[in-house]
Amino acid sequence: MAKLLELEDLRTQFFTTAGTVKAVDGVSYDIEAGETVGIVGESGCGKSVSALSILRLVPDPPGKIVGGKILFMGRNLLELSDVEIRKVRGHEIAMVFQEPMTSLNPVLTIGRQITETLEQHMGIDRQEADARAVELLGMVGISDAERRLKQYPHHFSGGMRQRVMIAMALSCEPKLIIADEPTTALDVTIQAQILELMKDLTRRLGVALIIITHNLGVVARYADKVNVMYAGKIVEKGSARQIYHNPSHPYTIGLLASVPRLDHKRGTKLVPIEGQPPDLTLLDQGCAFRPRCRFAEDICTREIPPLEEVGGGQYSACWQKDKLSQPAPAAS
């Protein structure tokens, strides 16, 4: 399959008074059409910034994309003019944000917010847009759509607002949807509904999806491929199956050990990762995870480990990866 999106050595930095924050530091990955990719990591590891960089939405100042390429269907998004990138935003690449409670404008009706996108990008008139909005709301499971369109966001619950956000994201038939922690603000039962809905719709419409989350369970269930990020870098990537069954980076191992699993014996203690993510202004020439790593050795303080294949299309950036990795299962 053709690559839909390719990130090559993307570097986004924030120039603050405390120093330069390398929020995204040489990230490369690609997505094929219709694929779901999970990006996992702790808070502040560059997940959201790497996603915002794709649409050039990083607040400038202080943020700036200082290097790399973002190829979307062959075009480098970083070289587009402001007008051109606006046509990509919402039309070809849509975003679903973390906070459904505040991602909808409280003074505009739901209908207006959906139809505005349609009018902007699809060039259709108000009547057609209204009809399409009804259809979209139906698609995301909101009944009585015609009446709902006249209502304001405060009439909607969190889960329903996130459905509206998904409807808006899908409205212009994008090729790719970036969901930035789409379920963090919702309670658990609603989370499952929303994720199922997104997975179902993206699969049905052939839309590629990037799910940014710190919830490994979400990734395990919904993603085809997983990128694990730490301190602005991808430390491990592979298929969801490989990451779960054969993690080969100590950070991934730590993340997996720190969440409860149904296939573990009851009463098993969770093992948290000790310490805090590093201050991104104070990184040295060694591995950023070293201070928290159980497997750290001399070489880890001297050189940053490169992201190298451990087998079967799984990559890990760790000097100890060969010791950690078990024989690779067949790529799924």
Added chain:
Amino acid sequence: MAAPDIQIDSRLEDLAERPPLGVIAADLVRRQPLGAAGLFIVLVMIFMAVFADFLTSYDPELNAFEDMHIAPGAEHYLGTDQFGRDILSRIIYGAQTALIIGFVAAFIGATLGLVLGVSSAYFGGRFDLIFQRVMDVFMAFPLIILALALVAIFGQKVENDVLLVIIAITIPFVPNCARVVRSSALAIREMPYIDAARALGYSHARIILCHMVPNVMAPYLIMVTAFVGQAILLEASLSYLGLGVQEPTAAWGLMLQGGAEEYAESAPWIAVFPGLAITFAVFGFNLFGDALRDVLDPKLRRR
């Protein structure tokens, strides 16, 4: 798993229908008695201005030298001035002048300030910094001084005295409103729905006008009502100083200027009634503006 449909009983919302106007009015008087009084004064003024032709039989601009300095009485309810013009009639027609100047200046001034203030907050950075310093320069002058300067600048070019006054009053309002609106817009700018709007590919102008401006309507409306009162006062001041509306147009400030000093003892009504009219008008708009602020800003609402 198919997502289940979510339904809310539509009958619940039919219960929340709008109450009749009388109930709203009674509720307003009970909760905002001062605001209701302000609104009443404003409505009386508007009524006077609109129906001026039917409310008085005297021409406000016609000199009648045989009727000079008549004290208030049955013939002339509020007396006549030094040119024999009926004072009540001039006050009623003066309401027209005051309201036209007040509303036009307040509306244009506040709206310009609204757009500039929101833009300043939205773009931020250097643009915001420079723009705010320019606004600081304007705000360093008292309103009346700035208005006087503007009359001096535009006086030669603008023939129409009412238009000149409107220009001179409008411009000083812009930085005032821009400043207040900007502070609200700064908070709006950080809301995720503005990021979402950018992620949907909207232009800067669309985000500012369609997504941010509606969110700062509350401070804007409060500024407009406050400005109407101030504009009426400024117009009266300019007219009193002889730089505003020119004779023979009926304007409250002008009425004070004509007779106040000279006839203060022999015919005090010439100055007292227009003075009261100005006082009530400004008072009314300020009370109304305050009540509006209480209603529109839930943080100030009494529990």
